[in-house]
Amino acid sequence: MHLPIKLTACAVLAFTTAATAQEVTVASWGGSYQDAQSKAMFQPTAKELGITVKEATLSGLADIRLQVRSGAVEWDVVDLGATDCAIGAREGLFEKLDYSVIDAQGIDDKMVKDHWIGVIYYSTVPAWNTATVKDGPQSWADFWNVKDFPGDRSLRNRPQVMLEMALLADGVAPKDLYPLDVDRAFAKIEELKPDIATWWESGAQSVQLAKDGEIDMIAAWDGRLSAAIADKAAIDFTYNEGLLNADCLAVPKGAPNKELAMKAIAKFVSPEQQATLTQHISYGPVNVRAFETGLIPEEAQGKINTFPANLEKQIVVDAEWWGENGNRMRERWDSMIQR
Amino acid sequence: MACSITIRDVRKTYGQFVALDSVALDIAPGEFLTLLGPSGSGKTTLLMILAGFIRPEAGSITVDSDEILRKPPHLRNIGMVFQNYALFPHMSVGENVGYPLKLRKVGAAERYERAREALKLVQLDHLMDRRINQLSGGQRQRVALARAIVFEPQILLMDEPLSALDKKLREQMQIELKHLHDRLGMTTVYVTHDQREALTMSDRVAVMNHGHILQVAPPREIYERPCDRFVADFVGESNFLPVEMRGDAATFGGAPLQLAEGQSAGSGNKALLVRPEKLDILGATPAPEHNPIDGTVEELVYQGETMLIYVTLTSGETIALRRGTRQQALSEMPRVGEPIRLGLHRDDTVLIDEAAHA
Amino acid sequence: MHDMTAPQGGHALNRKELAADERREKRQILGLSLPAAAIILVLLVIPVGWLFALSFVSNGEIGLANYTRMIEYSAYLSIFSTTILISLFVTLLCIVLGYPVAYLLGQMPPRLATIGLAFVIIPFWTSILVRTYAWLVILQRQGIVNDALIGIGLIDEPLRLAHNLTGTVIGMTHVMLPFLVLPLYATVRNIDGDLMRAANNMGASPARAFRDVFLPLSMPGLIAGSLLVFILCLGFYVTPQILGGGRVIMVSMKIQQNVQTYFDWGAGSALGVVLLLIVFAIFYLVHRLAGLDRIFAR
Numbered sequence: 004m005h006l007p008i009k010l011t012a013c014a015v016l017a018f019t020t021a022a023t024a025q026e027v028t029v030a031s032w033g034g035s036y037q038d039a040q041s042k043a044m045f046q047p048t049a050k051e052l053g054i055t056v057k058e059a060t061l062s063g064l065a066d067i068r069l070q071v072r073s074g075a076v077e078w079d080v081v082d083l084g085a086t087d088c089a090i091g092a093r094e095g096l097f098e099k100l101d102y103s104v105i106d107a108q109g110i111d112d113k114m115v116k117d118h119w120i121g122v123i124y125y126s127t128v129p130a131w132n133t134a135t136v137k138d139g140p141q142s143w144a145d146f147w148n149v150k151d152f153p154g155d156r157s158l159r160n161r162p163q164v165m166l167e168m169a170l171l172a173d174g175v176a177p178k179d180l181y182p183l184d185v186d187r188a189f190a191k192i193e194e195l196k197p198d199i200a201t202w203w204e205s206g207a208q209s210v211q212l213a214k215d216g217e218i219d220m221i222a223a224w225d226g227r228l229s230a231a232i233a234d235k236a237a238i239d240f241t242y243n244e245g246l247l248n249a250d251c252l253a254v255p256k257g258a259p260n261k262e263l264a265m266k267a268i269a270k271f272v273s274p275e276q277q278a279t280l281t282q283h284i285s286y287g288p289v290n291v292r293a294f295e296t297g298l299i300p301e302e303a304q305g306k307i308n309t310f311p312a313n314l315e316k317q318i319v320v321d322a323e324w325w326g327e328n329g330n331r332m333r334e335r336w337d338s339m340i341q342r
Numbered sequence: 343m344a345c346s347i348t349i350r351d352v353r354k355t356y357g358q359f360v361a362l363d364s365v366a367l368d369i370a371p372g373e374f375l376t377l378l379g380p381s382g383s384g385k386t387t388l389l390m391i392l393a394g395f396i397r398p399e400a401g402s403i404t405v406d407s408d409e410i411l412r413k414p415p416h417l418r419n420i421g422m423v424f425q426n427y428a429l430f431p432h433m434s435v436g437e438n439v440g441y442p443l444k445l446r447k448v449g450a451a452e453r454y455e456r457a458r459e460a461l462k463l464v465q466l467d468h469l470m471d472r473r474i475n476q477l478s479g480g481q482r483q484r485v486a487l488a489r490a491i492v493f494e495p496q497i498l499l500m501d502e503p504l505s506a507l508d509k510k511l512r513e514q515m516q517i518e519l520k521h522l523h524d525r526l527g528m529t530t531v532y533v534t535h536d537q538r539e540a541l542t543m544s545d546r547v548a549v550m551n552h553g554h555i556l557q558v559a560p561p562r563e564i565y566e567r568p569c570d571r572f573v574a575d576f577v578g579e580s581n582f583l584p585v586e587m588r589g590d591a592a593t594f595g596g597a598p599l600q601l602a603e604g605q606s607a608g609s610g611n612k613a614l615l616v617r618p619e620k621l622d623i624l625g626a627t628p629a630p631e632h633n634p635i636d637g638t639v640e641e642l643v644y645q646g647e648t649m650l651i652y653v654t655l656t657s658g659e660t661i662a663l664r665r666g667t668r669q670q671a672l673s674e675m676p677r678v679g680e681p682i683r684l685g686l687h688r689d690d691t692v693l694i695d696e697a698a699h700a
Numbered sequence: 701m702h703d704m705t706a707p708q709g710g711h712a713l714n715r716k717e718l719a720a721d722e723r724r725e726k727r728q729i730l731g732l733s734l735p736a737a738a739i740i741l742v743l744l745v746i747p748v749g750w751l752f753a754l755s756f757v758s759n760g761e762i763g764l765a766n767y768t769r770m771i772e773y774s775a776y777l778s779i780f781s782t783t784i785l786i787s788l789f790v791t792l793l794c795i796v797l798g799y800p801v802a803y804l805l806g807q808m809p810p811r812l813a814t815i816g817l818a819f820v821i822i823p824f825w826t827s828i829l830v831r832t833y834a835w836l837v838i839l840q841r842q843g844i845v846n847d848a849l850i851g852i853g854l855i856d857e858p859l860r861l862a863h864n865l866t867g868t869v870i871g872m873t874h875v876m877l878p879f880l881v882l883p884l885y886a887t888v889r890n891i892d893g894d895l896m897r898a899a900n901n902m903g904a905s906p907a908r909a910f911r912d913v914f915l916p917l918s919m920p921g922l923i924a925g926s927l928l929v930f931i932l933c934l935g936f937y938v939t940p941q942i943l944g945g946g947r948v949i950m951v952s953m954k955i956q957q958n959v960q961t962y963f964d965w966g967a968g969s970a971l972g973v974v975l976l977l978i979v980f981a982i983f984y985l986v987h988r989l990a991g992l993d994r995i996f997a998r
Contacts, residue, residue, distance in 0.1 A: 065963045072760075090963075155841070160946035200841075201863040202946025217841050217863070333961045337954070338775035340947055341782065395897050415900040416909075428898035432916045441912070442902035493902065 026055035027263045031082040033060040039283030040082070047279070048270040054263060064091055067255050071096045076257040079264035080271075086163065088119035088251040089326025098254040104265040109274065109292035113319050114249050120272060121249035123280065124287035126225045126308040126317055127164045130240035135219045142244050143172035146220060147191070149198050154219025156195065157212055160202035162336035163325055164246045165192060167318065168222060171244055177318045185332070189339055202340060213238050225308050229285040242308060245317040249289060281307055344372035344529045345406040345496045347392070352401030354387055354553075361387045362398065363553040369531065370545075374523050375558075376532045378540040379550035380576065385533045388550075389499055392531060394418050405497065421495035421528070423503040427486040429474045435461070435485050436470035442493040460492035461485070463522060480511045487519070491526060498523075498530045504539065516542045537577045541565060549573045571694050574615050581616040581661035583635075585693065592693060595657060599633055600688035611696035616686060618650070621663035623676065624685040632685030635661075639676045649675065653682055748976070755969035758962075766970035776954070780974070783950045786869065786940070787933035791880075793873045794929050795922065798880040802921075803914075805881075806888035813889070820881050828875055832942045835871045836862055839943070863945025871939040879932060880925035887921025888914075923990055931979055951975050 029045055031037040041058060049056040059078060061067070064087040070076045083091065091097055097118040107115040114121030129146045131139035136154055140146040146156070146168075158165050166183050169191035175184070200218050203209040209223040214236045228240050252271060254264045270276055277288035278298035287309035288294075294304060294311065304310045308317065325332075347369040354362040362384045369375050377385035390396040392403065394415030403411050410418055429438050439457040440448075448456065461467040464484035469477070477485065483503060490498060503519075504512045520543045523530055534540055540547045541561040548558040549572075557569040568574035571582065585592045585599065587610075592599045594614055616635075624634060637655040648664045649672070655661065663684060665671055676682050758765035770776040801820065805813045823831060838844045839861035846858035861867055891914060899909035937952040944950075951971055958967035 063960070063963070065959075068963055200860065200945065204941065204946060215840065215842060330961055333957070334769070334773040334775060337949060337957070338773055338778070341775050341778040341949055393897075393901055395900075414905075415897070416903050416905050418901075419903070420901065422898070422901045424894045424898055426892065426894060428892065428894035430895060430899075430913055430917075432913075441899070445903040445908070489902070 025053075025260070025263055026057055027079045027260050027267050028057040028059055028077060029080045029082070029267070030059040030061040030066075030078040036284060036286075039280055042283050043279035044271045044276045047276060048267050051270065052263075052266060054267075056267065063087065064096075067091060067096055068094070071256050074257065076255045076259065078255055079258040079260045080267055081253055081255060082122060082250055083119075083253065085114070085119075085121065085249040085251045085320070085322030086325040086329055088116070088253050089322045090329070091253060092116065092118035093326055096253075096256055098256055098258060098261055098264075100254065100268070101265045105269040105272065107272070109290040110272065111289070111319055113321060113323075114251070114289050116323070119251040119253040120268065121289040122252045122271060123250050124247045124289055124309050125250075126242065126245035126247050126287070127159070127168070127222055128225050128228070128240045128242055128245040129220065130213060130223050130228050130238055131220045132213055132216050132218070132237055133239050134237040135216055139239055139241065140220060141241055143168050144174070146222065147172040147195055149195070152220065154198075155200035155217075156198050157201045157203050157209065157218040157221040157223075158192075158195075158199055159209070159222065160204055160340065162332040163329065164248060164320055165222070165336075166332065167246050167320060168244075169195075171318070177244075180318065181321045181324050183324065183328075185328075185335075189335065193339065196339075210236070210238075226285045229306065242313040242316045245308065245313070246320050247287075247308065247314075247317050248320045249322065250286075251322070344527050346371045347497065347529060347531070348402075348404045348407075349388075350402040350404075352388070352391060352398050352403065354384075354391065354396065354398045360553045362391075365401075365553070365555055367548060367555060367558065369529060372527045372529055374520070374530045374532065374543060374545045376534060376540040376544040376547045377550055378534060378537060378547050378577070380535055382552075383550040384553040385535075385550045386501060389501055389531060389533045392497075393420055393422050393499055419493075419495050420497045420499060421490035421493065422499040423483075423486045423490045423501065425502045425505060427482045427503075429482055429485055429489070431474050433474070434470065435466065435472045435474065435477070438474065438485060439470075439489045439492050442489065446493060456492060457488075460488040463491070463525075464488050464518075479507055480515065483507060483515060487522070491522075491528070494528075496528055498528045500530065500532045502534055503532075505534070505536070512539070513542075519543060541577070547577075549576060551576075567692065568615070568694065571613065571696065574692075574694050579618050579662065581618070581659070582694065583614040583616060583655075583659060583661070584657075585612045585614050587612060594633065595635065595655075597634070599691060599693075600631070601691055601693070602689045605691075605693070612693045613696050614686075615692040615694050616661055617690075618662045618664040619648075620686060620690040621661075622685040622687070623663075623665075624683045629685050631688050633688060633691055635684040635686060637661075637682055637684065639678050639680050639682050642675065642678060651676065653684060751969045751972050754966045755973045757966040758964060766966050769967070770970065770974070775949075776971075779949050779951055779954050780978070782948070783934055783975075784978070786865070786872070786948070786950065787930050787936075790869055790872045790876055790933050791926050791930045793869065794876050794880040795926060797873065798877050798884060798925070799918075799922070801877075802881050802884040802888050802918075805885050806891070813885075817882075817885065820878050820885075823874070824878060828938050829942075831875060832871050832939045835867065835874065835939075835943060839867050839870065862943055863947075865944070865948055867943035867945070868940045868948045871943040872933060872936060875936075875939060876929045876932060879928045883925040883928065884918065884921040887924075888918050891917045919990070923986065927983075927986060930982070934975060934979060 031040055037058065037060065045056045045058060061078070061081060064083060067078070067081055070078065099117055100120060105120065107120065110121060129140045129143065136152070140148070140152050145152055166185065166188035167180055169188040170180060170184060171177065173187060173191045201212055203212060203221070206224055206227045209221060210227045210231045212218045213221050213223065213228070214231055225240065225242070225245065228238055232238055252268050254261060254268070258264055272290055274290050274292035274296045275298060277290040278293035278296045280286065281288060281293070281299055281303065285306070287307050289309070291309060291311065291314070293299065299307070305312065307313065349365060349367040352362055352365045365384070365388060377388060379385045387396060391398050394410075394413065398411070401411065402409060430441070433441065436454065436457050439460055440453040443453040443456055458467050458470060461470060464487055466481060466484050466488065469481065474482065474485070486503065504515050507515060516539055532543065541564070544561055546558055546560050547564045549556045549564065551572055557564060557573050564573065564577055568577060574580050583594060585594050592601075592612060599614070622632065624632060635655060637653040640652040640654045640660060643650040643652070644667070647667060649667055651663050651665065652660055653663065665675070755766050756762055756764065805816045808816060840846070840863075841858045841860070843862070845861060849855045850858065861870070895913050895917070896909050899913045900906065904912060935952050936950055937956070940948045940950045941953055955968040955971045958971060959965060961967070
């Protein structure tokens with residue numbers, strides 16, 4: 004049973020090694036996100052390093068856990084949500100990153116860790132339907148203020164980011180956010196619960212709710228919102244108190260081309276490739292030096308969540324804290340929703 | 343206690359099809375009347391109208407001068423035995439029979455007693471706790487009967503209740519039903535397509551065809567003096583022979599027909615009705631009261647209790663006659679191919695109008 | 701002596717051969733049932749056994765962690781009770797809406813009934829996802845129903861019909877209705893019309909006849925259909941996920957969440973095992989009350 008597969012694998016390996024000297028396999032989330040990554044990062048990197056970059060798609064940390072635990076690691080670089088990276092690192096699923104190869108200058112410390120590094124930012128921001136709401140909430144405190152900002156609300160059906168949001172609304176200073184005061188956060192969310200018409204599940208759904216006027220105010224992702232606004236949806240949002248979360252890159256433990264993976268990651272987080280990515284998809288570069296490359300047009304810069312003027316209004320979510328407490332929070336969250 | 347039923351001008355059509363064409367019928371109190379006819383003759387339609395399951399377009403049905411046509415079925419207080427018995431499979435025998443009493447708010451103890459009484463009438467009181475699917479066909483028939491009479495309705499309707507039973511059981515049940523009717527005396531309307539059943543059980547038989555009642559008479563009259571060719575043909579076995587009319591006298595095979603006293607040939611086309619059992623074999627001895635019929639023996643069919651002899655007449659028709667099978671009769675049987683002279687007694691000579699149902 | 705030998709020889713005649721034929725026939729019948737048995741083993745017994753085994757594994761360790769979690773957090777109890785209550789309610793609604801439909805179809809002439817039945821079955825041809833989204837369009841704040849009600853001035857503020865329990869129940873009832881109507885119709889169709897006529901004739905009003913005769917006789921179909929609907933409801937995912945607005949969490953959704961949250965099949969398997977046990981318990985209860993053998997062996 005095992006033998007033929009091994010033989011085939013050997014044959015394929017022999018063939019590919021013969022064809023090109025070096026290759027690296029990158030697994031990401033598919034769809035428009037991976038298309039953009041491919042154009043801005045994977046293909047240029049292949050050209051610049053003279054290697055082959057093979058692409059794969061994954062569906063989450065479980066895939067990596069399976070590969071690492073079974074000792075059959077196929078991927079060299081994986082793209083995950085920052086929290087998953089934090090969890091994976093704690094489980095020992097990743098190789099240590101080689102920061103002698105990767106230049107992390109220009110990237111927030113919260114996104115540069117021993118076993119993973121941020122790659123893009125997305126922000127959870129207060130948004131509103133311009134057809135039903137004249138003056139939208141300019142902070143989470145406004146979002147929670149149902150008297151002055153009447154209307155149906157929607158939050159994501161996850162504790163992550165929502166707890167930060169609640170604490171900010173309750174007057175906690177951004178610098179004092181972590182470790183989260185969980186009880187206080189849940190109490191604040193309970194307070195808004197009667198005005199929450201829908202707890203949204205998917206990004207597509209969140210935009211649909213805002214666009215259709217099903218709700219009046221929503222905490223949603225800036226990239227999705229920007230795309231909808233570009234499509235003339237009656238939506239507006241502010242970066243005030245936006246909560247930045249990242250996707251990250253990591254190297255699964257036992258990756259076949261570890262050294263090359265480091266080189267590839269170095270390229271992916273370089274200011275140039277980071278800048279190019281913004282032209283293909285509305286996510287923010289983790290590397291602020293991207294704005295210095297001149298590759299992002301002046302008028303586009305203001306719309307990017309990590310543009311310095313926007314960045315200073317926002318708060319970066321602590322993935323490590325969530326990696327540690329995520330599951331407990333999720334159970335508590337579900338109990339809260341059910342009541 | 344029993345009541346009369348008067349049916350007037352009852353009409354029912356299904357689109358172009360006329361199921362009942364202005365039917366009128368009087369049923370005497372306590373009478374056992376059978377509606378006899380082929381399928382599609384309207385007999386079941388008439389029964390269903392009586393029960394209230396079919397609404398006619400027009401007409402009147404009175405029970406003791408009480409108009410019932412506009413009463414819903416459950417207020418008519420008429421008992422009915424259905425063709426497939428319609429016993430409730432989720433109730434025991436006792437519960438089935440007790441059900442009409444339960445509807446009449448009879449207490450449990452009395453209900454049980456009366457259900458047992460009714461079942462006793464049909465000799466099934468020992469099966470009260472059985473489930474319906476544990477009963478044989480004949481037993482189910484009796485339970486259905488007990489259920490239909492337990493609430494002592496003044497009218498009992500039966501829709502081919504014996505058709506699902508085998509021949510022996512059927513014949514036994516016919517007699518039982520008749521006895522039961524004699525004891526209970528309720529006005530009974532019985533539907534069947536089996537002419538023997540009709541003759542066996544009824545006080546009177548109404549023969550139906552194409553939505554009409556053709557003849558209403560006691561069984562004997564229906565058989566012996568049918569009013570037209572359809573009735574004669576449908577009830578019993580019959581040979582029809584052409585008759586020549588000369589004035590108001592009829593001749594058959596050149597010889598004038600002797601008729602029973604009180605019968606006259608009348609006018610119009612007539613046929614001679616000859617029932618197989620009415621024919622005699624004439625020997626050399628002259629029989630002045632018989633109308634002679636000559637022919638050749640064609641075929642002999644042995645049927646157990648009787649023997650059927652097919653005879654081809656000189657005029658070309660083939661008729662059948664029936665003889666008993668006592669040894670002496672068998673030894674005197676004619677042989678195939680032999681000439682034979684048959685005789686029809688003048689009292690058995692019946693003329694049928696040909697025009698009515700040509 | 702002569703008379704004795706003849707019958708003895710008769711008893712032995714072809715005896716072995718006929719017995720062999722009998723055995724061969726039995727083997728053939730057994731052989732025919734083998735594929736079915738194999739399918740049940742592969743598609744049912746093995747996966748359920750695997751599921752059961754996995755539920756005792758958490759983070760690569762064997763233990764009861766996946767079960768203790770259910771006691772630890774109040775969410776689980778309320779998720780199970782919500783799931784059962786919603787399923788019961790949807791089943792009840794399906795009975796209320798589906799019984800008249802099945803009854804009517806049963807009374808129709810067969811050709812007409814077939815057409816009516818087609819209308820019941822046609823929704824099966826569309827995916828549950830599509831039907832559920834259709835309900836979202838109909839029920840949402842600016843959906844057809846609210847627009848119409850506001851249009852005719854019946855209400856001023858839109859009703860909250862979607863993104864909550866109301867929407868979930870409406871959507872699930874719509875999806876489940878055929879599962880009740882079909883088995884019920886099959887039973888109702890076979891109820892002899894003469895039984896109702898007989899009851900009428902004996903003095904039962906139509907309503908009384910229905911109660912005493914039709915309803916009890918339709919029970920096997922009604923119980924089978926209700927059981928089918930109820931058990932399918934217990935495992936429902938798509939409709940509450942889309943129409944529940946996040947606040948209606950059913951067991952299946954929690955299973956999915958747990959797999960996502962804990963990156964571990966065991967966390968979901970344990971929920972599946974508990975759900976399965978609940979289903980067994982319900983079957984047992986119905987069996988004790990109504991006799992499943994009677995319902996399904998009819």
